[in-house]
Amino acid sequence: MCAGRGRALLIRGEAGVGKSALLRQLARRSAGCRVARVAGVESEMELPFAGLHQLCAPMLDVRDRLPAPQREALAVAFGHAAGSTPDRFLVGVAVLSLLAAVSEDRPLLCLVDDAQWLDRTSAQTLAFVARRLLAERVGVVFAIRESAAGADWRGLPDLRLGGLPDDEARALLDAAVPGRLDEQVRDRIVAETRGNPLALLELPRGLTAAELAGGFGRPDARPLATTIERTFARRMRSLPAPAQQVLLTAAAEPLGDALLLRRATRLLGLPAGAGAPAEAAGLIELGSRVRFRHPLVRTAVYRAASPAERRDVHRALALATDPVADPDRRAWHRASAADEPDEEIAAELAGSAERAQRRGGIAAAAEFLRRATELTPDPAARAVRALAAAEAEMRCGAFETALKLLLTADEGAAGELHGATVALMRARIAFASGHDMAAPRLLLDAARRLEPLDAELARDTYRDAMGAAVLTAGFAEDSGVGEVARAIRAAPRPARQRPGDALLDSLAVARTDGYLAAAPLILDALRPFRDEHPAGADEQGWLWLAAITAADCWDDETWSAATARHVRVARTHGDLSSLPLTLNSLVCAEVLAGEPAVAASLVAEIQAIGDATGQALAPYGALTVAAWRGDEAIARPLIEASIADLVARGEAAGIMVLHWTQAVLFNGLARYQEAITAAQAAAAHPIHSAIVSWSLSELVEAAVRGGQRETAERAYDRLATSAQAGGTDWALGTLARAGALLATGGRADALHHEAIERFGRTRIRVELARSHLLYGEWLRRENRRRAARAQLRPAYDMLTAAGADAFADRARHELAAAGEPVAERAARVSDALTVQEAHIARLAGRGLTNAEIGAQLFLSPHTVEWHLRKVFTKLGITSRRQLRPAAG
Incomplete structure (x- = not known):
């Protein structure tokens, strides 16, 4: 870290094994470094960016060094400014840039304890940042319980902490027990604790002298963390009642704010100094900050309390919390204090959900809305909030939770539009959760219900139904493409005609009357999509439809324009859910346009987004580049890795793309029999598309060269129908x-x-x-x-x-x-570059700054500069002005 290279480490282990002690030791031994600390708190897991704000708040004095979009994203995320919802990956890049800026003055060490209790947005952002530490003088060390080290933490170097060796465990136990300790009892405690240091120190405190001397206690098979918690709970119960209430109030207040705790305890009627016995018992420190001896103390105290006791302290904390400075935490305390439905509290939670959503905390918004649903007394209003909560949960990928909330949304009499929207949400979940074969039918039914209620939403849903049906065509016995098309043609037109409506109508004609009859209508409907005009995030579905339709109709001008425009809109709005798919389409357009450097850089961007988001989209772009290069060593593993997943997801259209790329690959390599097999498989898809047409062209070439003239002639006849209808x-x-x-x-x-x-x-x-x-x-x-x-x-x-x-x-x-x-x-000079280096070189050659490149590729400016130094060395150049010709 001090040598200018960033590092990250995930310390895993069970509760009490010494993770927190190791972090404290790291802090003590970090002379010359700035140390920043944050600890997750179980009761704060649903507050968006809570952990991230704890870590970054002391560093915001250097935020002026960040690019404006990153500054604005942090300001909105932390509630310092109003604005449109920041993309969470833009926030991640902003945090990375912030840490890098701080480290310019001196190396920075970030210690994150109890990472399993961070709010999910903070956890994902910090893990995202940790994976991208390369040229920064920044170290990030996480401590997390073994059972919680799941997918969010994948790819981080890790260190698993186990218990002490038996001899060291015995020595620690002997030092912790002042009286006589029976040897067999000692061996049993060592064995049962598996050398866990905290257990060795705390469990004997819960045993009587007789149990320690003779081992006359009953065996306890509970999990170790539970056993330690019970020990802490017993110690708490031995304290006076006022001290117990101070501990419980502190456990319910996650900030460690001593003033807030003092205000709350006064509201509870507790005298000054009521917490002194808890301090004397070594369970808590009540200084300028409130700190528990160990996170398990907080957990034990809170879990040991009765529901009524918890409600009392949350009520006091709500009254003690400033409603202007911290409305969301106040709302959360009020909700935790409620024992029956309360519309006023439910409305506050709904407001918190709206704020969370604006700040990009969609997981927190979902939790606020879920709790608001529970506290809403009116059935109709409860159904509306349940629907909003279900949508938020769906956007988080929590499909099962979303479906359960839709059951509640169905119960209230909230009107026909509400019911139709519930049906639409079920359909969208079916599609999003794995491109369910039932999705086209569900989307079609939802669109029909919406027709008399919201014509524009109905048209959007018909569009999605058509896309889902085309995607599954070839797998499902009846994908429903024709039925969707007939329904579109019969549906009423919305009062406000949009360019997409004419396009959808023309596609419906193509699916019912045939592509030949519809081609002039389609080409006419595509013309508006060539024009540049401001486009919102909600227009992305229409841009995607226009782009793929233009390719189907051989309209290269509109295909290129609409795809590039879709990429710009997705980037502007930070929509990383749709960006990879449209980037893959742009890769194909650039490959066919003879721009290999552009295509390769787009593949690198897709990979960067996939690494950042965990999206598992099939590598269409990378495969297209490899196929046209004739690189079987790269193409074959990509195909093999993708095909099983595409079959499982029912994406016949995706499998068709794989076969087309195989046909291109084998034609390039002059392996015509293999090209014939691949092209025939791709051309067998029942729906007219660009890939079918392109595969027919490959099939004619392969079959002629392979001596199968009849096969070539049949392919030519099919190709003629498509090409003559397109007419371009x-x-x-x-x-x-x-x-x-x-x-x-x-x-x-x-x-x-x-x-x-x-x-x-x-x-x-x-x-x-x-x-x-x-x-x-x-x-x-x-x-x-x-x-x-x-x-x-x-x-x-x-x-x-x-x-x-x-x-x-x-x-x-x-x-x-x-x-x-x-x-x-001869080998190209740029062949010496890695894909990421080539992408960075190309962006730098276009005049982008290091900060702009970093924002696009989820890297810090320092890391971009580090890559550029390697590029200069490999290419033998000395300035950015030389990059464009050298890296192309």
Whole structure:
């Protein structure tokens, strides 16, 4: 850390094993470092950013060093400013930048105790930051109970603490027991505690002298943490009643605020000094901060209290808490003090949920709304809050909890629109929780219920139903695509017509009357999506639909424009749930446009988002890049790793993409029989799509080269239907090239010329290069070697520049056969860079600052600079101005 490299460590172990003591020792031995501490508190787990605020609040004096978006995200997250909900990963990058800024003055050590009790937003953010420590002088050490070290903490280096060896455990036990200790009793305690230091110190205090001397106590098979808690609880009960109440109040107050505790105990009628016996017993410290001897003391005290006792102290804490400075904690205390429904408290919790949601604490919003639901006396209002809570839980990925809340939402008579929205939420959960085969039907039913109630929401739901049906088509016996399309055509139109409505109508025509009849309608409906205008987060569904439809219709201009615009909108709104999928589409567009560096950098961004969010999207972009490069060593494992998951999720469309990439891969490698098999599998999908059309093109080439003319002719006939309906240069250029492969003589010559001419007017540069290659191959076989070389040279240059290395090798071999030997492609200078280094180099070459690059890739500016120094060394350059030509 002090040498300029960040480190993170997760210390795991059972309660009492010494994790907190190890953190204290780390703090004592960190001379020269700034030490920041935070401890999770069980009763505070639902307050958003509570733990993060504890850690960062003393550091906010350097926030002016952060980029403006990051400063604003922290201000909103910590409740210092109003604003739109900050994306939690933007908050993560902001915290990373904040820690890095603090460490510029001196190394920073962050100690996080009881991480299992951090609010989930804070836990996820801190784990996110810890995984990205590289070039910062920052160390982060977490202490967490073994049983809680789950998915949020994956990927962190860890250290498991076990108990003391038997001899050391016996020595500690002997030192802790002042009187006679029977040897057999000692051995039993050592064995039962498994060397746990806290248990060795505390459990003997709960035994009588007779039990210690002779072992006449009853065996206790409870878990060790429970046993230690019971020991602490017994010690608490031996105290005077006022001291017990002070302990309970402190246990219910998570901040360790001595003034707040004092106000609350006065409201409870406790005299000054009431907590002194608890201090004397070594259970708590009542100084400028309130600290328990061990977190298990807090847990033991709180759990040992009766519900009525807990309500009393929470009521006092609510009265003692400033409603202006800390309304959410006050609301939470009031809710904990309530023993029956109370609309005033429920309304306060709903307000807290709204604030939490604005700050990005969706998990906290869900918990506030769930508790508000429980405290709402009116059935209709309770149903409305239950629905809001279910939506929040769904957005957190807590699908089972959301479904339970929907049962409550169904019970209140909240109106027909409410009931229809409940049905919609069930459908969305079915789709989001694993692309359930039932999702298209559920979404369709919900859309029909919404028709007379909210026409726009109904149209959005029909759109989602169509997408779900297309996704499962090929797996489900009846995916319902036709039924969804008929329902869309029969549904009433909303009063406010949006561009997406015309597009949805045209797609419904395509699914009922056929693509040929609908193509002119679809192309006309796509035109508005080429235009740039401000787009909100709620328009992303329509942008996605427009982009994939444009690709289906061979409209390369709209495909590129709508996809790039969708990426910009998703980035602007911090929507990392939709960004990876549309980035994958953009990867494909850039590959076909012959921009391998751009495509590779987008793949790196997708990987960065996946690492940050844990999203397990199939690696479509990485696979597309590998297939066009002809890199089987990368492509094959990606395919094998993805196919089982796609089958399990019922994503036939995804499997079709995998088969198409295989067909491209094997055509590039001139392994035509394998290409035929893959292309046929992709083209078998029952729904017209871009991937089906592209696979038919691959099938014609593979089948002609593989000697299966009838297969090629059938594929050509299907391709002709799609291409002629699209009517674009991309479509007709593809069809002309396929026709040239099947033709002879002058007809073949003319069709090759037409393909090159048409592709030359499109963005699809890699297919233009392939058209030169196929024409050159045909000319050489016609023994027109000079003409062949004139086609093969540009083919080789363009394919090499496009990163289509396998196809470029085909062109090189053909050139040699045509009498123009070409040396094997020299390694690109940029091949020395890792994917992440190449992405950073490209962004820096575009003029982005280190802070801007870091924000996009979830890295600190220091880490970006560290990568750039490596890039400069590998490329032999000295300035950012040289990056664009060198890294391309």
